Amino acid sequence: MRLFTAVRWFFRILFKGDAAFAELPGAAPKPVFTGSTEPAVQLLGLLQKEGRLLDFLNEEIDGYGDAEIGAAVRDIHRGCRRVLDKHFQLRPVLEEAEGAAVTLPEDFDPSAVELYGDAGNSGPRKGTVRHRGWYAEETKLPTIPESADPKVAAPAQVEVAS
Amino acid sequence: MSRFTIGIDLGTTNTALAFVDTEVSPDNPEEAMVATLPIDQVVSAGAVDQRPTLPSAVYIAGGQEVPEGALNLPWRSEGRVTIGQFARELGARVPTRYIHSSKSWLCHGGVDREAPILPPNSPEEDAKRSPAEVAAMILRHLAEAWDHNLAGGDPALALTAQEVTLCVPASFDAGARNLTVAAAERAGFKDLHLLEEPQAALYSWIEATGPRWRKETSPGDLVLVVDVGGGTTDFSLIAVSEEDGALALRRLAVGEHILLGGDNMDLAIAYGLSGQLEEERGVKLDAWQMSALVQQCRMAKEELLLNPERASYPISILGRGSAVIGGTIRTELPRAGLDGFLLEGFFPPCGPGDRPARPRRAGFREAGLPYAPDPGITRHLARFLSIHAEQVKETHPDRVAPDGGFALPTAVVFNGGVFKAEPLRRRILETLGEWGAQAGKEAPRMLGSIDLDLAVARGAAYLGLARRGRGIRIRGGSARSYYIGIESAAPAVPGVPPPIKAMCVVPHGMEEGTSVDIGGREIDLCIWTGEPAAFRFLSSTTRRQDKPGDLANVTAEEFEEHNPIETVLGEGEEEGEGRPAEVDLRAELTEIGVLRLACVERGTGKEYQLEFNVRHSGEE
Numbered sequence: 067m068r069l070f071t072a073v074r075w076f077f078r079i080l081f082k083g084d085a086a087f088a089e090l091p092g093a094a095p096k097p098v099f100t101g102s103t104e105p106a107v108q109l110l111g112l113l114q115k116e117g118r119l120l121d122f123l124n125e126e127i128d129g130y131g132d133a134e135i136g137a138a139v140r141d142i143h144r145g146c147r148r149v150l151d152k153h154f155q156l157r158p159v160l161e162e163a164e165g166a167a168v169t170l171p172e173d174f175d176p177s178a179v180e181l182y183g184d185a186g187n188s189g190p191r192k193g194t195v196r197h198r199g200w201y202a203e204e205t206k207l208p209t210i211p212e213s214a215d216p217k218v219a220a221p222a223q224v225e226v227a228s
Numbered sequence: 229m230s231r232f233t234i235g236i237d238l239g240t241t242n243t244a245l246a247f248v249d250t251e252v253s254p255d256n257p258e259e260a261m262v263a264t265l266p267i268d269q270v271v272s273a274g275a276v277d278q279r280p281t282l283p284s285a286v287y288i289a290g291g292q293e294v295p296e297g298a299l300n301l302p303w304r305s306e307g308r309v310t311i312g313q314f315a316r317e318l319g320a321r322v323p324t325r326y327i328h329s330s331k332s333w334l335c336h337g338g339v340d341r342e343a344p345i346l347p348p349n350s351p352e353e354d355a356k357r358s359p360a361e362v363a364a365m366i367l368r369h370l371a372e373a374w375d376h377n378l379a380g381g382d383p384a385l386a387l388t389a390q391e392v393t394l395c396v397p398a399s400f401d402a403g404a405r406n407l408t409v410a411a412a413e414r415a416g417f418k419d420l421h422l423l424e425e426p427q428a429a430l431y432s433w434i435e436a437t438g439p440r441w442r443k444e445t446s447p448g449d450l451v452l453v454v455d456v457g458g459g460t461t462d463f464s465l466i467a468v469s470e471e472d473g474a475l476a477l478r479r480l481a482v483g484e485h486i487l488l489g490g491d492n493m494d495l496a497i498a499y500g501l502s503g504q505l506e507e508e509r510g511v512k513l514d515a516w517q518m519s520a521l522v523q524q525c526r527m528a529k530e531e532l533l534l535n536p537e538r539a540s541y542p543i544s545i546l547g548r549g550s551a552v553i554g555g556t557i558r559t560e561l562p563r564a565g566l567d568g569f570l571l572e573g574f575f576p577p578c579g580p581g582d583r584p585a586r587p588r589r590a591g592f593r594e595a596g597l598p599y600a601p602d603p604g605i606t607r608h609l610a611r612f613l614s615i616h617a618e619q620v621k622e623t624h625p626d627r628v629a630p631d632g633g634f635a636l637p638t639a640v641v642f643n644g645g646v647f648k649a650e651p652l653r654r655r656i657l658e659t660l661g662e663w664g665a666q667a668g669k670e671a672p673r674m675l676g677s678i679d680l681d682l683a684v685a686r687g688a689a690y691l692g693l694a695r696r697g698r699g700i701r702i703r704g705g706s707a708r709s710y711y712i713g714i715e716s717a718a719p720a721v722p723g724v725p726p727p728i729k730a731m732c733v734v735p736h737g738m739e740e741g742t743s744v745d746i747g748g749r750e751i752d753l754c755i756w757t758g759e760p761a762a763f764r765f766l767s768s769t770t771r772r773q774d775k776p777g778d779l780a781n782v783t784a785e786e787f788e789e790h791n792p793i794e795t796v797l798g799e800g801e802e803e804g805e806g807r808p809a810e811v812d813l814r815a816e817l818t819e820i821g822v823l824r825l826a827c828v829e830r831g832t833g834k835e836y837q838l839e840f841n842v843r844h845s846g847e848e
Contacts, residue, residue, distance in 0.1 A: 095305075096303060096305075097304070097305045099274065099276065118552045122553070134553055134556070134558075135553055138552050140542055142552070208271070208274070209274050211274030211294075213297055214273065
């Protein structure tokens with residue numbers, strides 16, 4: 067019997083993680099952490115929060131000089147970069163340097179490599195890397211509170227008068 | 229004995245936890261594996277992540293400002309209180325519900341440290357907590373995070389069941405140390421020890437260097453630890469000697485409590501810049517922009533100090549509304565400006581005879597923290613090395629200037645995040661080198677490198693092993709001598725308080741785990757039973773000659789007065805029916821590292837604990 071219980075719990079924990087413990091009789095249920103149902107909006111939110119990207123893209127910039135834009139972009143760049151570093155593990159699709167010669171196998175993945183120039187129709191292809199591409203090895207978006215509205219990309223800010 | 233030995237650095241700005249698993253550690257403690265616990269904490273609404281340290285920041289939600297479930301922890305639901313990264317973010321938005329730097333308040337004798345006074349000047353009564361309670365809250369969070377990750381439900385592996393070494397500034401007085409222990413006990417810790425942070429830094433160096441450390445030091449070395457944390461600056465001198473053929477370490481002296489740290493530096497730069505902005509362009513920053521500026525100044529400071537070739541660091545504070553470019557305030561922190569703010573402001577070149585400016589005596593004092601009035605860390609260092617010269621002379625006569633004016637270390641250990649910046653380390657080493665040249669001594673060397681963010685916790689975890697006889701221990705005993713004030717018999721003069729004499733109750737260097745009785749005919753202490761008896765309570769970091777029972781004249785130079793200590797004799801006896809009782813005193817420095825003082829009634833031998841009064845004495 068003990069063995070059976072152990073095996074059953076083993077699989078429960080394996081498949082449900084900590085949520086399995088929520089089924090323990092008597093134990094207070096542990097909070098469940100869930101991802102956003104609108105991950106695209108969540109990403110916009112992260113870029114806005116750290117780098118003010120939505121504000122920037124929605125601002126009319128024609129009236130400003132390059133120096134003014136440049137100054138603001140430094141901070142925006144820093145912030146958005148933080149989001150990339152924190153939530154994505156990015157690597158180039160091709161390890162070869164730009165300008166280096168590369169030979170593509172016959173069964174290359176056309177979604178990972180775009181061909182320019184003479185595409186040919188079969189056999190290994192020789193070419194030059196013009197852009198190494200980006201591959202999101204891992205995406206790790208933060209969880210959000212269950213009660214939060216997933217469509218809010220950035221909350222309004224109100225300074226409350228005391 | 230617990231399976232793990234734990235070291236906790238309960239810092240002013242960041243908290244860290246390190247541990248040694250004694251079951252996997254090899255028998256050679258100098259190869260002990262000290263690991264740090266990545267600490268689970270809420271990092272954004274509804275998201276928990278592990279970080280190497282836990283910001284010592286607490287936010288107490290009013291109820292509606294965060295979505296439901298935003299503060300949940302993996303191990304329990306939480307609706308109100310969050311500690312760590314997200315607390316800091318919320319605090320920037322709602323400062324009246326945000327508690328930070330509570331440790332600086334823990335040693336502030338001018339306030340009631342067990343009363344809910346933080347955040348100071350906040351109208352939100354429900355968000356207020358006492359400095360002692362905040363320490364307990366942070367420790368409880370650590371315990372929960374540990375248990376969740378490592379205990380697996382086994383009570384024997386719970387953090388509170390392990391042997392824990394908790395670090396405090398060397399300059400913490402007995403009252404602040406006792407409060408820290410009380411807070412940890414309230415958080416459920418049972419097997420506790422206190423350790424001075426600069427000592428922990430040296431232990432960490434020993435742990436990081438491994439067995440090689442014995443080759444890098446030699447008898448006769450005098451090690452200075454310069455520990456500039458987020459909130460405090462702490463100095464210690466540790467002597468290396470040879471005893472029975474082995475190296476021995478003894479902590480000779482610790483500095484006074486200097487409330488000055490990395491946070492002050494970021495603020496100094498930010499206020500300097502915002503002042504410039506206002507003066508030159510008439511731009512006035514609001515509180516939110518100011519906190520953004522402080523963050524950027526911290527980044528600018530780190531960047532410029534780490535990259536000596538950079539001439540300036542651009543600072544832009546983005547506009548408040550949705551106009552990012554239109555509202556952006558641009559400026560830059562030039563290298564000359566940083567040098568001015570930091571190197572000249574906090575680490576000014578100075579001579580060994582320079583002294584920090586004395587505090588101004590003002591009639592009113594703001595109910596804030598008693599920050600050091602002089603930000604010159606090098607001047608505080610000059611004072612420290614000078615007032616302990618005589619003591620150093622006894623064991624290291626060759627390390628004292630010919631005129632006896634100041635002591636010179638042979639080696640320096642740096643601790644604290646600000647020393648990631650090489651120019652700041654260099655400034656200290658160069659200053660000491662110059663002082664050495666004046667005294668005809670060689671310049672001190674820097675001892676290795678340690679992880680400046682985690683060293684204190686790591687060193688404390690390492691000491692846990694040493695305490696089990698598996699590693700070297702620094703000896704030292706009480707860094708301060710303690711006194712009770714006794715009014716001397718003098719004719720009353722209106723307007724002049726009767727002069728007091730200080731009677732030594734704890735001698736300098738008194739070892740942990742020992743006690744001393746002060747009594748006999750020479751000391752005639754008599755108190756009335758049934759009513760509170762209070763003694764004035766003083767300490768000194770410089771008077772080492774006093775033996776228990778000795779009387780000394782009180783001078784502002786040598787003594788620091790704390791809140792009074794008090795007791796009630798003859799509990800239960802009706803007031804007004806009191807009788808005079810002759811008492812002796814007993815002082816005990818416990819294994820944990822806390823001081824216990826008691827009155828012992830001569831006739832009955834009954835002991836009455838003298839309580840450290842944490843309340844504001846009202847007669848500052």
